[in-house]
Amino acid sequence: MKIQEYFVPVAVGGFLLLGVGLFVAPLISPKGSASVDVTEPTLSAQAVIGKGAFDANCAACHGKKAAGTKRGPPLIHTIYNPGHHADEAFFRAVKGGVPQHHWPFGNMPPRPGVSDQQIAAIVKYVREMQVANGIKTRPHNM
Numbered sequence: 001m002k003i004q005e006y007f008v009p010v011a012v013g014g015f016l017l018l019g020v021g022l023f024v025a026p027l028i029s030p031k032g033s034a035s036v037d038v039t040e041p042t043l044s045a046q047a048v049i050g051k052g053a054f055d056a057n058c059a060a061c062h063g064k065k066a067a068g069t070k071r072g073p074p075l076i077h078t079i080y081n082p083g084h085h086a087d088e089a090f091f092r093a094v095k096g097g098v099p100q101h102h103w104p105f106g107n108m109p110p111r112p113g114v115s116d117q118q119i120a121a122i123v124k125y126v127r128e129m130q131v132a133n134g135i136k137t138r139p140h141n142m
Helices: 045-057 087-097 116-132
Strands: 004-011 015-024
Touching: 045 087, 087 116
Parallel strands: none
Antiparallel strands: 004 015
16 A cells, blocks of 8 residues: 545544544454555665664564554654654654554554664665655644
8 A cells, every 4th residue: 555645533622623644444453453655765874784683673563664464553654854853753653662642553562673873774764765755744733
């Protein structure tokens, strides 16, 4: 499935509003899978290192090419754009884990043994993959 833009109904204070957003449609299949089609670009040298670190430490849950699995969400999704999840959020997630908040996969446990240099390379990989798949920085508005 490709990333698409469409109207999303949002209930606020008893009123139904239509907001525009970028989402993967459908985000999650009935079996709990959250997988997207991902284009892999020619990667920079640091992103190639990051891909290796990602494949070794993240792909079991976040999928090959960060496309998501039944165990974890795709990182090639607009919710992870740098305006909503800055690079530091990836460091915090790897170092300390993160409670479930965007997806129904449960809490992400910390990934001990992944160095700051590896995390930086993973972030570079994810960001290059995001750009290649049309994900742009968008300001986070609550």
